[in-house]
Amino acid sequence: xxxxxxxxxxxxxxxxxxxxxxxxxxxxxxxDVDLTLKENEIVGLLGRSGSGKSTLLRSIAGLVTxxxxxxxxxKIEDGQRATVSMVFQTFALFPWLTxxxxxxxxxxxxxxxxxxxxxxxxxxxDLIGLDGFESAYPKELSGGMRQRVGLARALVVDPDILLxxxxxxxxxxxxxxxxxxxxxxxxxxxxMPIKSILIVTHNIEEAVLMCDRIxxxxxxxxxxxxxxxxxxxxxRNRQDPTFRALVxxxxxxxxxxxxxxxxxxxxxxxxxxxxxxPVVSTNALAGLIEAINAEPNNGRADLPxxxxxxxxxxxxxxxxxEVLQLLRFAELVGGDIKLLPAGKRxxxxxxxxxxxIFAQQLLSYVPLAAHIRRVLDDRPSHxxxxxxxxxxxxxFMSESYASRTLKAVTQWARYAEVFAYHETTDLFSLDDxx
Numbered sequence: 001x002x003x004x005x006x007x008x009x010x011x012x013x014x015x016x017x018x019x020x021x022x023x024x025x026x027x028x029x030x031x032d033v034d035l036t037l038k039e040n041e042i043v044g045l046l047g048r049s050g051s052g053k054s055t056l057l058r059s060i061a062g063l064v065t066x067x068x069x070x071x072x073x074x075k076i077e078d079g080q081r082a083t084v085s086m087v088f089q090t091f092a093l094f095p096w097l098t099x100x101x102x103x104x105x106x107x108x109x110x111x112x113x114x115x116x117x118x119x120x121x122x123x124x125x126d127l128i129g130l131d132g133f134e135s136a137y138p139k140e141l142s143g144g145m146r147q148r149v150g151l152a153r154a155l156v157v158d159p160d161i162l163l164x165x166x167x168x169x170x171x172x173x174x175x176x177x178x179x180x181x182x183x184x185x186x187x188x189x190x191x192m193p194i195k196s197i198l199i200v201t202h203n204i205e206e207a208v209l210m211c212d213r214i215x216x217x218x219x220x221x222x223x224x225x226x227x228x229x230x231x232x233x234x235x236r237n238r239q240d241p242t243f244r245a246l247v248x249x250x251x252x253x254x255x256x257x258x259x260x261x262x263x264x265x266x267x268x269x270x271x272x273x274x275x276x277x278p279v280v281s282t283n284a285l286a287g288l289i290e291a292i293n294a295e296p297n298n299g300r301a302d303l304p305x306x307x308x309x310x311x312x313x314x315x316x317x318x319x320x321x322e323v324l325q326l327l328r329f330a331e332l333v334g335g336d337i338k339l340l341p342a343g344k345r346x347x348x349x350x351x352x353x354x355x356x357i358f359a360q361q362l363l364s365y366v367p368l369a370a371h372i373r374r375v376l377d378d379r380p381s382h383x384x385x386x387x388x389x390x391x392x393x394x395x396f397m398s399e400s401y402a403s404r405t406l407k408a409v410t411q412w413a414r415y416a417e418v419f420a421y422h423e424t425t426d427l428f429s430l431d432d433x434x
Contacts, residue, residue, distance in 0.1 A: 006038040008074050009082040009161055009196055010060055015069030017055050027398055028221040029055050033069070035215065035224070037161065039076075042187070042197040044211035046204065046250070049315050052222025053200040054165050060198065061086050061163055076160070082195070085159035089166040091146040093138045099125060099149050100134040106157045124156040125149075127191065129182060144175035151183070155192055162192070164199040168206065173311065184210060188234055202315045204250050204304070208243060209236050216253055220276075226253055244304070251303045252335035254318075273368045274396030277408040278319040282358070282415040286346075288320050289329060292339050293347035300338040327361040359416035368393075368409050369418060372428055376419055382430040386410070386421065389428075 012035035019027045030052040037043055045053040058064040060071055061084055073081035085106070093102050103121040112120070125134055128148045138146055147167060154162060168176035186192045201207050207214045208230055216226040228250065232242055291310065292301045307317045321337050324330040329343035339347065346357045362369045372389055376382050386406065393402035410421050410428075420429050 006040055007076050008036055008038055009076065010035070010037040010198075011070075011072045011074065012036070012056070012060065013070045013072070015056065015059065015066045015071065017052060017059070017064070018067045030066070031221040031223050033222065033224055037196050037198055039195045041212040042199065042210055044207040044214045045198070045200045045217060046202065046207045046214050047217030047222065048202060048219045048254075048318060050222075051217040051219040053202075053217055056222070057086070057163050057165050057198065057200050060084065060161075082160035083157075084161045084163055085154040085157055086163040086165065087147070087150050087154045087167045089170055091138070091143075091150050091170070093146055093149055095138050098135050098137055099130060099141070102138070102149055103152045103156055106153055110157065120156050121152075124152040127155065127186070128152045142175070143171050144179055147171065147179060155194070158193045160195045162194045162197045164197060166200050166202065169201075169203070169313075180206065180210060184234065203313045204247055204254075205238060208232075208246050208250070209238065214250070216250070228253075247304050248302070248335050254314075255303065255321075255332040255335060273371050273392065275367065275405070276397050276401045277366075277368075277405045278323065279404055279408045279411070280319050280323045282412060284320050285324060285327075285329070286354070288324060288337075289339065289343050289347050292330065292337055293344065299344060300336055303332075303335050303337055306337065327358075327365055329361065355416050358412070359418050362412055362416050362418060366409060366412070368405065369413055372409070372413070373418055376428060376430050384428050386426045386428055 012033060015030055015033040015035075016028075017030040019029060033052075033056060035043075035056070045056065047053055055064060059066050075081055094105070097105070100118070100121055103124055104117050107117040107120060122134065125131060128151050130145060130148050130152065133141065133145065138149070141149070147170075151167075168179060171179065187197065199207075199210065211230055214228045214230060215224050216228065217223065218225045228246070230246065232240070232246070236243055238244075291297065291306065293299055297306075303317065303321070307313070310317070321330065321332060324337070324343065325332055327342075328340055329346060330337050330339050332338075342357060342361055346354055349357060363373060364370075368389070372384070375384050390402050390406050393405055396402075397405070413419050414421055420431050421427070422429065
């Protein structure tokens with residue numbers, strides 16, 4: 001038997017993306033990324049928000065020019081190179097155009113004659129299951145139907161490569177599952193005019209369900225930290241032990257410590273007061289502590305099972321879990337999350353005692369919170385403009401990251417009554433916030 005080796009459609013070599021920031025350090029989004037996409041495969045880029053996955057996808061689509069590195073499309077047929085088309089997360093439809101007109105847009109840009117354009121667009125609409133809605137406008141469609149229009153628009157130009165940027169993340173769970181299944185059916189039946197799919201996702205189960213290969217990305221900056229081959233035959237069953245084992249393996253890889261002797265502090269970029277933090281509500285933190293402490297977990301929970309039970313995706317669960325780890329309420333161990341003594345005390349405490357425990361952990365392990373409190377303690381007025389700390393943060397990170405980080409610390413500190421914030425005057429103080 002002669003084995004025909006799949007040809008490379010895209011070759012990404014040493015790609016680096018840096019965004020300049022006036023008055024501060026540059027933001028490194030991607031660093032030294034290599035990637036090869038071959039024929040007849042679905043490859044997933046899996047990682048947290050901020051890992052540069054979408055930036056890489058846009059670079060392959062030609063929408064972004066990398067700061068360094070090369071993206072090449074080797075010649076495949078008759079000296080031609082692979083063509084790409086993209087499906088976006090936010091549908092990106094023209095609201096003043098009908099379904100048919102939206103699908104025809106790409107063909108119109110390629111100067112396809114009107115008769116041929118209409119014929120191809122109708123065929124694409126029929127293929128993705130929207131036959132009968134040709135004259136409808138986007139406002140008349142559900143989210144799932146809008147994304148089907150986006151898929152038809154991408155397919156109608158007959159691309160070799162379909163790029164998909166978190167195409168199901170804006171949909172409800174049931175709609176997303178239906179659309180995934182339909183897409184996989186079209187792919188396995190060879191009914192789509194494409195050679196390969198490259199999909200960005202932060203949903204671990206989605207990646208295992210759909211992909212032949214998964215590239216794991218670290219965050220801040222984005223780097224490829226691993227490649228996992230999914231050798232489970234399609235169609236795949238989420239409850240299959242092999243499927244569950246692979247999901248567990250990926251959770252372990254994405255939560256493993258860099259240094260087993262220390263709690264994993266490097267969850268967020270930067271250090272000291274320059275550590276960029278996510279906005280995670282104290283209600284979410286308390287809720288996760290209670291879920292881990294309750295039966296049947298009893299202080300230690302399997303992350304995949306916890307995510308499934310709480311209907312959380314990776315980008316929902318990981319920031320909460322990692323803030324708990326930062327505050328030393330919990331630690332991530334081998335794909336599990338385990339409560340530490342402070343977390344156990346918090347789970348059993350009443351409201352007032354919880355605030356005291358949270359305040360102690362916040363001041364001990366979040367340098368920015370401790371810094372703001374020291375400034376307020378040292379001033380006779382016990383007041384300071386919040387803008388002052390925002391400006392300090394901009395020495396370490398972008399303006400948007402600074403705003404997000406200050407908002408996160410402010411919320412945590414107000415809950416713990418470490419300091420108050422007065423929005424009308426933009427002041428931090430030690431006064432009673434009431």
